[in-house]
Amino acid sequence: MKTIFLLIVIIGGAFYYLYSGRYNVAATVPHTKPMEWxxxxxxxxxxEYHSRDISTPALDDPSLxxxxxxxxxxxCSGCHGxxxxxxxxxxxxxxxxLTEIAGGLEPRETFWVVKHGIKMTAMLEFGSTHTDDEIWAIAAFVDRLPGMTIEDYERMKEESDGRAR
Ligand code: HEC
Structure with a gap:
């Protein structure tokens, strides 16, 4: 009996809090620690879970x-630098x-995120506008980003200038 009463209080309290509007969704205010976690x-x-069965094609082709x-x-660079x-x-x-954290992601994870996007964030999905081959090319590039210097990046920019993308 006591347990049921306690459960009602907890669930009721959670709903009260939710509907009270006290949680601040403003982007200017950080999430509470438990929510962030x-x-x-x-x-x-x-x-990790949704990309687990995606098999990665060969990604070392320079044209890719x-x-x-x-x-x-x-x-991507406008948002991710x-x-x-x-x-x-x-x-x-x-x-x-991504120049810093991309090394922590498997290429199939990057592929999945780029294809599907992430809910309730600015991370949009590219699966409806781009082919899987294009998305693998992005994943291949992102995988190499952490080791890339400013000079490497600038050189790739010069080399690709004037070419159809
Ligand atoms: C309008 C801004 C915006 C653009 C454009 C954008 N992203 Fe994102 N992306 C985000 C945000 C914001 C997050 C963080 C989401 C989160 O933390 O839940 C994110 C998350 C990611 C992640 C997951 C990183 C992690 O936390 O594990 C990857 C990978 C990623 N983006 C790759 C890309 C690539 C590649 C492109 C270009 C094809 C791209 N994004 C374009 C805003 C953007």
Missing amino acids: MLGEMKEKSI MEKGFGLYDDM APGAEPAKGFNPPPPA
């Missing part, structure tokens, strides 16, 4: 890297600097 774990585990560079420079360029500000959650 929960969302972070959910994202990481969800990416070049194609991936063009697409990344056009569509590039060697020598900081990620965009003003988003909550912020776009991580």
